[in-house]
Structures are given as C-alpha cells and as structure tokens.
Amino acid sequence: MPRVRLSDLPRHLFDVTPGGFWGIVVGWVLAVQPVLPAAQPPAPSPPRFPVTGRVSYGPYHHDYPATDIFGRCGARVVAPADGTVLEVGRRDRWDPATDRGADRGGRFFSIAAAGGVRYYGSHLWTVRPRLRAGTTVRAGDPLGRVGHSGDARGIACHLHFGISPVCRGTGDWRARRGVVAPYPFLRSWQRHGHRSPAAAVHRWQARHRCR
Numbered sequence: 001m002p003r004v005r006l007s008d009l010p011r012h013l014f015d016v017t018p019g020g021f022w023g024i025v026v027g028w029v030l031a032v033q034p035v036l037p038a039a040q041p042p043a044p045s046p047p048r049f050p051v052t053g054r055v056s057y058g059p060y061h062h063d064y065p066a067t068d069i070f071g072r073c074g075a076r077v078v079a080p081a082d083g084t085v086l087e088v089g090r091r092d093r094w095d096p097a098t099d100r101g102a103d104r105g106g107r108f109f110s111i112a113a114a115g116g117v118r119y120y121g122s123h124l125w126t127v128r129p130r131l132r133a134g135t136t137v138r139a140g141d142p143l144g145r146v147g148h149s150g151d152a153r154g155i156a157c158h159l160h161f162g163i164s165p166v167c168r169g170t171g172d173w174r175a176r177r178g179v180v181a182p183y184p185f186l187r188s189w190q191r192h193g194h195r196s197p198a199a200a201v202h203r204w205q206a207r208h209r210c211r
C-alpha cells in the first residue's frame with residue numbers, strides 16, 4: 001500500500017477559508033447549531049413529604065381543611081414540590097390578646113407550585129436564612145425547622161400544612177391556611193407516590209373564587 005504523506009494532500013483541505021475543508025465544517029456547525037434543541041428546563045421533581053424524621057398526623061383538623069404534622073422540635077421542613085416562594089414570615093407576631101388571624105401561623109412560608117397550587121407551612125421554629133419571596137425552590141429543599149410559633153405556643157411542635165389555590169398570592173390568610181384537605185396527598189407522598197392536589201384545588205377555586 002502506498003503511504004500517503006501530508007504533503008501529498010491538497011493544501012486547501014486545511015484552509016479555514018469558506019471554501020476549505022475546515023471552513024465547510026465550521027460553516028456546517030454554525031448553520032446547524034440553531035436548529036438543535038435548546039437546553040431543556042429540569043424535569044419536575046417528585047413530590048416530597050414536608051417533614052423529615054418520625055411524624056404523626058391524621059385526616060382531621062379543627063374548623064377548616066388542613067393537616068397538623070407532629071414531629072420532633074427542630075426537625076427539618078422541606079419543600080413539598082418545585083415552586084416559587086410567595087411569602088415568608090420570620091417574626092412571630094402572634095399576640096394572644098389580639099389573636100389576629102394573619103398572625104396565628106407565627107413563622108411561616110407559602111409557595112406557588114405547578115398547576116396553580118399553593119402550599120403553606122406554619123408554626124416554624126426557624127425559617128431558612130435568605131429564603132424570601134421570589135426564591136425558586138425544588139421539592140426537598142430545606143425551608144426551616146418544625147416548631148410551635150404563633151398560636152401553637154405551649155403545645156407540641158408541629159407543622160401546620162395547608163393547600164389552596166394561589167388566589168391573591170399574599171396576605172389572604174383565610175385561603176392560605178388551607179381549603180383542600182392535604183391528608184390523602186401527604187399519605188401518597190410519604191409512600192413515594194405522586195398524587196397531585198391540582199384538580200381538587202381547581203374545583204374549590206371554581207366553586208368559591210377564593211372567598
């Protein structure tokens with residue numbers, strides 16, 4: 001077999017001019033690149049049970065639909081779903097003398113998640129530093145610690161967990177504290193299920209219009 005030496009190949013093969021071999025390669029890359037798919041946003045995370053460690057909770061809540069998840073004081077509270085933080089309350093403003101509805105949750109967070117679902121967690125011991133309105137969270141991200149702030153003062157540490165439509169987004173404490181019972185969804189997530197409250201939230205919103 002005759003050996004091919006570099007000097008035998010046509011010189012224009014190595015030119016980076018538009019007609020040269022590399023020029024054609026570079027031109028093809030530049031021409032084809034824009035039609036390749038853009039980087040995809042990350043796939044949605046599976047839902048997560050919002051309290052770590054040993055917990056106890058039941059299907060009933062006083063007065064309105066919500067779930068009190070009892071756990072160890074200081075246990076980690078995590079985001080149940082991917083979303084954007086709507087509100088964070090770092091100061092416990094509850095005063096038993098006035099018992100204002102908006103203050104009963106003590107230290108709290110609310111998150112807007114996919115499908116127009118809002119998650120609310122309250123009575124926290126602490127809220128994660130630097131968590132604020134607009135912060136993007138992924139399911140499982142730490143949000144704070146289980147406590148007994150607000151009107152849970154003096155009773156066992158628990159996370160009050162509420163599900164509602166986003167509604168006004170901020171300040172609407174009556175809807176925010178919970179309008180759809182979280183129990184069946186919490187049971188699913190605890191068993192690594194993916195049950196979503198979106199349909200139940202939409203049904204409530206169609207009937208009540210956030211009032």
Ligand SMILES: [Zn+2]
Nearest residue numbers: 066067068160
């Ligand atoms: Zn509660």
